[in-house]
Amino acid sequence: MDLVERYLLNVRTYLPSGRADDLVAELGENIRAEVEDREERAGRPLTEDERVAVLRAHGRPLLVAGHYRSDGRRLVLGREVIGPALFPFFRFSLIAAGAVTGLVIAYGAAASMIGLWRPVPWFRTAVFYLSLQFGIATAIFAGLEIWLRRTAQTWDPRRLPVPRKPATPGSLRVQAAIQLVAIGIVLWIWAAVPDPLALLGPRLADLRPGPAWRFLYLGVWASTVLSLLTPALTLVRPGLHRFRWLVSLFSGGAFIAFALASLWNGAWVLPADPRSGIEVVDLAVGINAGFKLGLGLTVVVTGFGSVVDVAIGLWRELRRPQGEPGINPG
Amino acid sequence: MGDDLYENLRMELRRGSVIVAALAQLRTEHYGYALRKALEDQGMSVDEDTLYPLLRRLESQGLLVSEWREEDRRRKRFYRISRTGEALLQRLLVEWRDINTALKRIL
Known part of the structure; x- marks a missing residue:
């Protein structure tokens, strides 16, 4: 090369x-x-x-x-600590780290409110961890800035790594076609299996789907169907990067709506026979608790991911100069 | 420390001048490297990593317009100043002349 x-x-x-x-x-x-x-x-x-x-x-x-x-911003603490070229990466690292902290704190606060966790001083905890992240990120990027300046005249382009070539429109189309087939197979299996609980083992033969199961089933179905949009879009316009956030909004939104309906609709599994013994009842209670915790966490993560995707997509749309195409001009 | 300070102040001094020079030079259409050479030929040397991103920034601010076009069987992105850019340049030049006159008196 x-x-x-x-x-x-x-x-x-x-x-x-x-x-x-x-x-x-x-x-x-x-x-x-x-x-x-x-x-x-x-x-x-x-x-x-x-x-x-x-x-x-x-x-x-x-x-x-x-x-x-760069938008020209830099970090100045008495003197310039992080210059305009590194600042966008510094800002991104702060946003990413802050977002993860925000996610954990939001989940913890929600879990405290519904009594799953003991109460914690969330505001103080958030301030402490965000300050710590800011300090660590600033130290790392300030060190990087100094090193980059010192080696500006001596670095060797021959020692750059050899990155993978970007995907061509043809290879993107092939990948999209494979994704469409794979998602299609998942949908077919999801629709074809009459009793998904039976797949989890013979021990669950004593259980039947509860009222919440239907909403979860529909949520997975709806979000999977909507996720077909991304590879379908790639198949038609491989270079088009705009509006992918809309897919995330619809797909994530559909899953969250059905998952919340599922969370508020009681049990996912119930004993198949109302006269079942205590063992079967305990099994159902354990599985329902697992579903509640797992689905709650999935809703938070999916919601957070969708909000980030949509926020980034909208931000790019607003910053896009008029007439700038979203595709490679060739 | 002294060198760092000088370098920072020099950069501050040059930052605005480079924008004025680029806008003025782009009354004639140029692509990136041709613009850099044209500025250099007139004594205004600008680093590559400053000039090329600056063109994109000025374009996103509506001060330049650009188009991809073929020249010598190669596709190049040509820039020229927009009407908004020309109006802004006129105002900047008035400011620059005032500063220059004042500095001459002071020095």
Whole structure:
């Protein structure tokens, strides 16, 4: 693989997927124009060292991508601690870490409210962990900033890793077709099995589905059918990255709606025979408690994931310059 | 510390000037590397990692317009200043001339 191509693929790995092809195409053209210009002036092809010098002057792939993602903001604590090129990655790490903390705290607060966990001072806990995350992330990125500045003139583009080439529209279509078939098989199995409880083992033969089971069954069915939209969209327009968040909104929303209905509709399993012994009743109670906890956690995680997807999708839509296509211009 | 401080202040000083220079130079259409060379030929050297992302940012602010076009059998993204950009540039140039005049008097 050509050194310039390898450099561009490395830059690409740090760029947002919706703009990566377009930005890399332009950057690649500028680099090739510069190489050709230098060759014309020298009257000979550039040596490898000269090509390395051209790429080194462009900067490390992480920083180049950072400049494209930057809105000029930086972290200044007396003096500049994190520059504009690293700041987008610093902000992303804070959001990601904060989101995980928020998820755990939201789940913990909800579990406390319904009596599953003992009460904990959630606000103080949140402030403590968010401050700790900010301190650790700042220290790591400030150290990285210093190291990147010190090695700006000495880093070697020849030592860049060789990333995988981005998927072509053809390979994306093949992947989408495989996904469609796989999801279709899952749906077929889900629809064809008359008694899914029987699949879990003979011990559950004494149980029958309860009223909550129907909603869970429909929720899985609806969200799986809606998840067909993503590969279907890829099959038609492989390069289109816009509006994927709508799929997440509908698919996640459908699952959450049915799961909440399921959670509020009593038991998932009941003894098949009302005169069953205490063992069967205990088994049903244990399974229902497991369903309640597991489904509650799944609702929180799915809801959180959908909210993040939708927020990122809307944010990108609002920031998209007018007329900028969502697909690679070629 | 002294070098760091000088570098930071130099960057601050150059930041606005680079924007004015790029907007003015893009009254004539250029693609990224051609613009960089044109600026360099006139004594305004701008780093690659500053100029190319800056073009995208100015475009997203509506100050530049761009299009992909073929030149010498290669696809390049050409930029030129927009009407909004030209109006803003006029105001920036008035400001820059005022600052320049004042600085000349002070120095």
